[in-house]
Amino acid sequence: MYTEVPLTLPAPAKLNRMLHIVGRRQDGYHALQTIFQIIDLSDQLSFMPRNDGAIELTSQVDGVAHDDNLIVRAARLLQQATRTDKGALITLEKHLPMGGGLGGGSSNAATTLIGLNHLWQTGLSRTALAELGLGLGADVPVFIHGHSAWAEGVGEKLTPITLDTPWFVVIHPHVSVSTPAVFQDPELTRDSHAITMARALQGGAPEWRNDCEAIVRKRYPQIAEALDWLAQHAPSSRLTGTGACLFAAFDSQQAAQDVAKQAGQYWHSWVARGLNTSPLQDALGC
Template identity: 50%
Template sequence: MNHEIRSLDNCLAPAKLNLFLHVNGRRSDGYHLLQTVFQLLNYGDLLDFETRNDGVIRRITDIPGVAEESDLIVRAAKLLQIAAKKKDGQAKASLGANIAIKKILPMGGGLGGGSSDAATTLMTLNHLWQTGFSRTELMEIGLQLGADVPFFVFGQNAFAEGVGETLQAVQTPAAWYVVIEPGVSIPTALIFSSEELTRDTKLVKIADFSGHQRCFGKNDLEIVATKLFPVVAEAISWLKKYGDARMTGSGACVFCAFTDEEQADVVLMQLKTQKKHWKAWKASAIECHPLKDLI
C-alpha cells in the first residue's frame, strides 16, 4: 500500500526560564495562583514527526522511566487527534504519527521540558495533519496537559498570571544565560505542597517588571527547594559570584544572565574547573518560539 509521507524533523521544543516566580494565593481546588515571566531559550529537546494514515500514535524513541502512553508527547497527539475527529468527523479518523525525540532537557529541572515537548507536538501535528486549529484552540487543548503548555503554544515571552494560563506578551532583555543542572530531579508537587511555602506575595504589574528586568522579584519556590535539596542551594551560591543567580520553576536548575556570550563562556570555564560533577550549558534568550509561524 502506498502512503503519502509527510514529515518534519529537528523541531525544537525550547526550554523556558522563570525570570521571577511569585506565589500570590491558593484556589479552593488546590491550584496555586502565580505571577511569573517566562523566557524562551534557543536550547531544548528535538522532535521528529512522520505522519501515518492508520490512526496510530507511536513514540518510536525509548525514554527510560517514561512509559509511552503516559508521555506528554503521546497524550498531546491523542488529544489533538480526538479534537480533530470531533471537528471533522470521519475525515480525520485515520490521522496518526511516528514521533522521535532527542531528549536534551532534564526531567524535574524547572525548564518546562515535558510541557514544551507537548506544545511542539500540538503545533507540528496541527500543521502536518492540516487540522486547522487556531493558536487559542491549541492553547485550550494544551491546558488539559498542564499549566505551562499554553505558554509554549502562545509562542513568545510572556507575563503569566492565574495558574500560568493568563498570558500577556512581554519584552525581555537580550541576554545569554548560564544554566546549571545540579543533578537532582525535583517533583513539582513536593514543592507546592510544602507547609513552608509562602503564598501571599504582593501582586505586581507587568510595568513593574519592565522597569527592573535584570533582577526583578524572586522565586518563592526557591526557599523550599533549597532546604529539601541542598545541592540546589550550593549551585545558586556558586553562581551568585557572577550575578543574580536564582532557581527556575520548582527547580532543580539554576541560572544567571549575562550581557554577552563571552561572559557566559568565562563562567562555564570556571564551572568546569571547580564543579566538574555538575552539568552546565549556555543559551541565548529568544523572542519567539521557532515554530510560532506554523499556526
C-alpha cells in the same frame, strides 16, 4: 503508511525570570505571577504521518511509560478534538533534563500539538491549541503561543512582552525536584503581594525573585550549593520554576561561556541566548 520526509521541529526551553506565589485557589492550585522567557535550548521532535490512526513514540524516556508521555497524550488529544483518522510516528531527540524547571515536557506537548495540527491539516487556531494544551499542563500555552510573556493564574493567563535577551548560564545540579512536594510544603510562601506587570518589568530586587527557592534550597542541598556558587559570578542567580535548574544572566556570550566552563567541572551546564520569539514559530514560518 509514511511520507518520505518527516516534519522536524524544535521544542524550546523556558526560564522563569521571576516567580511569585500570590495565593492558593479553591481547587488547590496556586495563583502565580511569573515572567516566561524562551531560550535557545531545545529538544527536537520529528513527525511522520500514518494513515492507520496509530500514535507511536519511538524514543523511550526513562521512567515514563509510552502512553503517559505528554507527547503521546498531546497527539491523542488532538485526534479526539478534531476527530481525525490520521496518526503519526514520532521521534524525540532529548536534550532538556526532566524535572529541571525548563518546561521540557510541556514544550514537547506544545510542539506536538502545533506540529500535528500542521501536518494533519486539522486547522485549529493557536488559541484553540492553547486551550487543549492547558489540560496537559499549565506551561503548555506559553510554548504554543511562542512568545515571552507575563503570566498569571496558574500560568495560563498570558500577556506577550518584550524582554532583554542576555546570554544565560543554565546549570543542572544532577538532582530531580518533586514539584508537588515543593508546592505542598507548609513553609512555602503563598502570600506574596501581587504586583502589576509594569512594575514587574522594571526588574531587579525585590520584584524578580522565585518564591519556591527557599523551600528548594532546604530540601535539596545540591541546588543550594550550586546557587551559592553561581551567585559569586552573578548576583542575579536564581531558580527557574521549582528547579532543579538555576540560571544567571550575562552581558556577553564570552562571559557566559567562561562561567559555564567552570560550572561544568561540577554540574551539567549550558550557555543559552534569551529569546522573545520561539524558534518553533520560525521553523513553521508563522
